[in-house]
Amino acid sequence: MLRDRLSTDLKTAMKAGDKRRVSTIRLVQAALKDKDIEARGLGREPLPDDEILGLLQKMTKQRAESITIYEANGRPELAAGEREESEIIAEYLPQQLGEAEMTAAIDAAVTETGAASVKDMGKVIGKLRADYAGRMDFGRASALVKERLSKV
Numbered sequence: 001m002l003r004d005r006l007s008t009d010l011k012t013a014m015k016a017g018d019k020r021r022v023s024t025i026r027l028v029q030a031a032l033k034d035k036d037i038e039a040r041g042l043g044r045e046p047l048p049d050d051e052i053l054g055l056l057q058k059m060t061k062q063r064a065e066s067i068t069i070y071e072a073n074g075r076p077e078l079a080a081g082e083r084e085e086s087e088i089i090a091e092y093l094p095q096q097l098g099e100a101e102m103t104a105a106i107d108a109a110v111t112e113t114g115a116a117s118v119k120d121m122g123k124v125i126g127k128l129r130a131d132y133a134g135r136m137d138f139g140r141a142s143a144l145v146k147e148r149l150s151k152v
Contacts, residue, residue, distance in 0.1 A: 024088040053134025
């Protein structure tokens with residue numbers, strides 16, 4: 001389970017004195033705790049691994065946006081820190097699908113859902129989110145789905 005791996009890695013990083021890794025893992029655990037509290041308020045169980053992967057993907061995307069902003073404003077030291085955090089968080093994500101694999105997954109999802117037009121895009125994206133959480137860039141996938149469905 002991903003939570004156990006985070007706890008184990010936190011202990012290892014603390015023993016090794018790796019301050020950046022410790023702070024990053026603590027940041028992830030704090031975000032997880034916030035989401036668990038939110039889920040409990042809605043009467044749900046703590047986040048399952050697929051939703052944790054989605055959270056990690058969101059955190060990685062936030063870091064990428066911050067890197068862009070820092071570099072644009074001449075703050076390379078802050079960009080480097082964000083880049084290190086992003087790399088640490090990415091270690092917990094599964095291997096991302098390549099372009100060809102993503103296209104094949106989209107084709108399969110379109111076929112499975114019976115999508116016939118751009119109006120059915122939500123069904124296809126929902127299917128992809130269920131099957132490929134944490135392994136697919138859904139921003140890119142959304143554009144590919146739209147392109148695919150506009151050809152149908």
